[in-house]
Amino acid sequence: MKRITICLLTILTLAGSVGAQQTRYVISFTDKGTNPYSLNHPENYLSARAIERRSRYGITIDSTDLPVTPRYIDSIRKAGSVTILNVSKWLNSVSIQTSDASALAKINSFPFVRSVAGVATRMNTAFQTKDKFLVERNAAATQLKEARMMADFYNY
Numbered sequence: 001m002k003r004i005t006i007c008l009l010t011i012l013t014l015a016g017s018v019g020a021q022q023t024r025y026v027i028s029f030t031d032k033g034t035n036p037y038s039l040n041h042p043e044n045y046l047s048a049r050a051i052e053r054r055s056r057y058g059i060t061i062d063s064t065d066l067p068v069t070p071r072y073i074d075s076i077r078k079a080g081s082v083t084i085l086n087v088s089k090w091l092n093s094v095s096i097q098t099s100d101a102s103a104l105a106k107i108n109s110f111p112f113v114r115s116v117a118g119v120a121t122r123m124n125t126a127f128q129t130k131d132k133f134l135v136e137r138n139a140a141a142t143q144l145k146e147a148r149m150m151a152d153f154y155n156y
Contacts, residue, residue, distance in 0.1 A: 027116050083097045
């Protein structure tokens, strides 16, 4: 009976993962394009506090500080049934959610798109550690490991 239950659970798990469709993607852009922002006027896209901090530490403002070209974001948004989840100016990319294959094909055909990569779903680990003794044991093991590292750190 136990073997049948394990086999049944395995089959159901595999069947569920096969039918799952990827819906989240990261779109990377080739460049910052015809960006309306300029490196000569960082006050248009950086806060006064950020500019002051950069001048204090001698950090120059470069193209990675420029926002993603708004025209690129608008084109992605208008490609079909697409929801923009996040925009990263440093990575020059956006993350989207869609199940529309034609929208993905259209996005991939844009000349300013470098790549379209699927993002794997991950399971929430909160439900996996409900055993309080297991959680306490893991915490104790972590503390012991950190204590050993500190002891070795100062041992010449």
